[in-house]
Every structure is written in C-alpha cells, then in structure tokens.
Amino acid sequence: MAANLSKKSLRSPLAEARGLGSAKYGTEHWWHQRVTAIALVPLTIWFVFGVIRHLGADYTAFVAWMKSPFSAVMMALTAAMTFHHAQSGLQVVIEDYVHNELAKVLSVLAVKFVCYALAAACVFSVLKISFGA
C-alpha cells in the first residue's frame, strides 16, 4: 500500500486510495464502544453505590450481597461491559501513541488478552460466590 505512494506524486492520499476497494469494515469498533458505553451508564451507577455500601463489609455481608441473583447478574454484566469497553478504549489509545508496527500490535494483543482474562476471573468469582455454599 505504502509502496504506491510515490514521494513525487501530486495526488492526495485519498486519490491514491480510491478504487482500491473497501476495507470491508470501519464502524464496528466505534459502534461497540458506544454500545458498551450506554450499557455502562446504569451499570456504573449501580456499581458505585453497591460498592460504597460494602466498602467496610465483612465476608458474610459481601457473600450475602453476591448471593442475590440481581446483584450477581449486575456485577457480572458490569465486569463484562467494563472490560469490553476498556480493551476497545485502550486499543485506540495505543494506536494513537505507539507508532512502531510490531510494538503496536503486541501491546494491543496484550491489552486484549489481559482484559478478557480479568473479565473471566471476575465473572467466575461472582458465579462461584453466588452458587457456592
């Protein structure tokens, strides 16, 4: 692609790209960020006040909270949406500031793997408490 862009060409980058075909995607990333952002509005408000009520809580009180089906589902959704939103946001930040192609791809991959691993750990923990004795 870059090879087509001659230094001497007077054509704009857009003119060079025209006719080469669509990239087949474009708005999904933006849209997923919005979907998760909208979902996180009510989830975040629930989360903040839920956490505040259990800041100094002992183990029994916390477990009782997570044993409520509503709280367990809300916490699992909060974790899922938070980490999905975080990895897509961090990807944009990395793509903006890391210009070395290899470093960029590796750090985007690392962020995604870590985010989904943390999400799985959170959801598993909620389910374990909720279903546990």
Next chain:
Amino acid sequence: MANGSGRPLSPHLQVYKFEWTMALSITHRITGVGLAVGTLLLTWWLVAAAAGPESFARAQKFIGSGLGLLLMFGWTWALFYHLAAGIRHLVWDAGYSFELKEAELGGKIVAGASLGLTILAWIIGLAVW
C-alpha cells in the same frame, strides 16, 4: 509529516490556542486509562471474596488503608468524570450540542457533576462505613 504526496497535512494540536475544554478532552482519556488500571483492584476484590474469608479480609484491609482509600477516592472521581464526559460524547454522537456556548456549558456540567457526585458518594460511603 510523511503523507506520501508532499502536500501539507492539516495542522495538529500545537498550532491552536489553548482552551480549557481541551483539558476536559484529554482528561476523559486519562481517566479512561486510570479506570482500566483500577479494574485490577476490582478483580482482586472479587477473586479474594471467591477464595474465602481470609483473602477477602486482606483485600478489605488494603482498601480500608490510607493508600487504598486514596486510590478509591481517585477512582470514584475518575469514574464519575468518565461517566459524565462519556454521556457528553453520546450527546455529540446523537448530533446535539455542537454550538460553542452549549459545548462549553456541557463541559462545565461535566466538571461540576464529577465533583458533586464524588462528594455525594463519599458522604454516603463514610456514613454507612
């Protein structure tokens, strides 16, 4: 900047006069990254609770420590800021509030709401501690 054509690209940030709304913009990004780091504590909290009473007590002890409370306070503000500024972005996405006056008012609401909600949350939090 190498765009291949030798034509000038549109100018970047450094040529513009600083406006306080620019600080709001970069703060949205910084709070987003900060919140992502903060998810580590959330994960620790939930995993510790799943692991049993002793590990949960350790996590609660850290959260209740001076450093823990400072981090929690910072993250509370970052969360409310990112929430408020995020809603401001959704309003723009829907096609509203592009006029200078409305955009500046939105910025003031975001800054005020993030501070107000943080203080409210901590008043409630310390009351039920």
